[in-house]
Amino acid sequence: MSNGLDRHRSSSAPGRSPGARKRVPRWFKWLAPGLVVKRWLLVSSTGLIVVLVGIAIWANLTPVYRLIELTSTTLETIATVVPSYISGPLAIAVGLFLILWGQSRTLGSVAEALSPNGDEELVEAIAARRRLNRGPKIVAVGGGTGLSTLLRGLKAYSSNITAIVTVADDGGSSGRLRREHGVLPPGDIRNCLAALADEEKLLTALFQYRFSVGDGLSGHSFGNLFLTAMNDITGDLERAIAASSKVLAVRGRVLPATLSDVCLWVELADGRRIEGESQIAKARGKIQHIGCLPAAPPALPAALQAIADADLIVMGPGSLFTSVIPNLLVPEIRQAIAGAVVPRIYVCNIMTEPGETDGYSVADHIRAIDAACGGEQIFDAVLVQRRTPSAQSLIRYAEEGSHPVFVDREAIDQLGRRAVLANVMGEDPQNSRVRHDSHLVARALLRWYSRAATWKSNRALANPS
Template sequence: MSMVFFRQALHALQQQSRRRTPYRVNQWFKWLSPGLSIKRWLLISVGGVLLASLGLAIWIKLTPIFWTIELLRGFLGFITNILPNYISGPLVLLFGLLLLLWGQTRTVGSITKVLRPEGEEELIDVLLAHHRLYRGPKIVVIGGGTGLSTLLRGLKTYSANITAIVTVADDGGSSGRLRQEFGVLPPGDIRNCLAALADEEKLLTELFQYRFRAGDGLSGHSFGNLFLTAMTEITGDLERAVAASSKVLAVRGQVLPATLSDVRLWAELADGRRIEGESSIPKAGGKIVKLGCIPANPPALPAALKAIKEADYIIIGPGSLYTSLIPNLLVPEIADAIAQSKAPRIYVCNIMTQPGETEGYTVADHIRAIDAATSHRKLFDAVLVHKKSPSAKSLIRYAQQNSHPVFLDREAVTLLGRRIVPANVLFEDETGYVRHNPQKLAKVLFRWYSGAHHGK
């Protein structure tokens, strides 16, 4: 009975070993992938062992080494008398290589256990992903609001060299209260972008996005906003506060305010009214004919200008046209830097019109508004437009708020000198809320970038 059990156990172990062996061999060969600089260090290690052995031999005047070699020669002679050298040689070589591979594997396993105790991913897979991401193109994304953070969630799977340039004109909600009470720049959009770019630090991200529901003075504030406000007070400005927060959240890339000036938006409406304040403009319920800011012509953050100058790819939007996108372009140096860039540039148009901002707007109307705000300079070469209409449920839901799909007027867009990039990038939740799908949007943007980049 015990022999039967032993055979069954042995068979089970053999089956498990057969299933595991191809996976392990595949993982071992990954260490030889180009660009990881593993092969050179492995060869240097072997060379170090040989040199150390040679040094020891010279130090002790070769006497013990001579007798060791003689003993080894006698042993090998005995072996070759039993097995021919063309059999014994390869066997000993194979045994040595297996010992070396086993030792290296155990070493890496020990390091992995320390660095990644949860054991969810192999260290080599983490290194390969890191290598791929940090060799990705330098991308600059310009905007604000939920549209920008949605896009960043998709882009970070393609490149870690991302710079998000974010508006600081927000004066509503938690950001507005902190701005009024502490005199700091509004942290809300920056917080959302930091959370979107966080490297899978789920608990920290949830903490950063946590919003207090009770408490005198705390209700309505998010922890991230309070954290950034405190960091701004400690470090002296928002740029340093964001840099410190990026380390805490293990952010891929960087998030930068467009300016460190205390910017306040104003809008002139078609009926002659002048509305001040980012949060008040959509509530005014009129057609916007001109947008500006106080102070006029605020200075750009130098790091933002440097990122645009070095960018391989520039993306504008998605986001609220007048309160998220254009405020960044009201910083003249930002608009100038984009206009002078030779990198492929694309504008991601919104899927739905926005009440109080873009009611009745077509794709060409969105483009004209951006052109008018930047002295009619051509800041982008193409516009990405969603192809399919949302579901009937979504259309009804949005129609109740006087919001409709942005109509693509192809001829007008072509006359404005922009290439149209149609794509299906829509995501609808169970309530009928419409937004861009981060993964689909990023995939289409990278496909267009590859074509534009190689077409140069």
């Protein structure tokens, strides 16, 4: 992100032409370490020489002897006419010029073919891709807009991202497709694919496009219909997601937590039992217990493997009972996260959510997750917003029955978690809406991860089994 801004500023600097900026640094950028280009140019040049020598040897060596004799005679003549201290450096300079000129034209042709619009130099694209490929293996667990917001920021730090998404949604376009076509709800998966798309703006806009008119089309998004069609063609949602990922040039993977048709249910404090993800918030009651049907859906094997290989596991942000916890109702997912010896963190919501977390503090969020996991602690720390939203936003949310999630540090410590306070909030002054800022959240998580990376070895030593 910042690299793009820096390039724009430097190219707009007074007194420097864009053409000069593009030509001069390119030589040195290709010599930068880590691009794995120089060695292969050297290998190819050496190979060319070896091939020519081999052809000469195959021809009974005569051309080789004559070439050596001709070269020797020519050099003696040049040295006689022009002093060696002039002819030597001159020959070296001419040779270097020819080499650099030839390689420049070759690389320029490759760059033009791969990036015809000139939006980004090829060398910078290669360097960025290699940097992202070396990023940590991050598993993000959740659903809804919260998970897609998180992914949008994380993809600037790593391409090794796996999003594990809930499939319990039964409202809106996803719910209609689920009822009419018998497919798993594609809405959250679509949002995550779009969030991880690698600057494919037109395709992303197409994937997120929602039809506003038309019998049977109104309310559906193109991405939901596309995933539904791919599911029918491939016969499997996992393959449909993989095909869509190629279309959108996705950094990382998006995986459903399970391929089972899951239906959420909750029991409220007043004794009511509510079924269906879309009906839980509407019930407006205090949630006592949560579960799903079937009671123990099998996990997707690829999701379990991603957790086993992870360097960092992140849960949330998002609706506590309808986006985060549903993934943990898959026993194998829950057990895999609990057994991971890597830093694990929960990103807590900034505001309470009417109908789900009315009056909840950060410690209440932790208790709810622990209860859904049978009392087992599956994360080590919780990321919470440090500053309070503006007065205007507080008034706006209070009208809807929503308030900032209280950070009760002492209760968090008693629950065996570490509170990580950071400013990760984005506030829209026009409508006074508060949201997690994707880049601030990602930066805070990676900063915490860099300090907590030693936990893996420490916990492995403490738990050798």
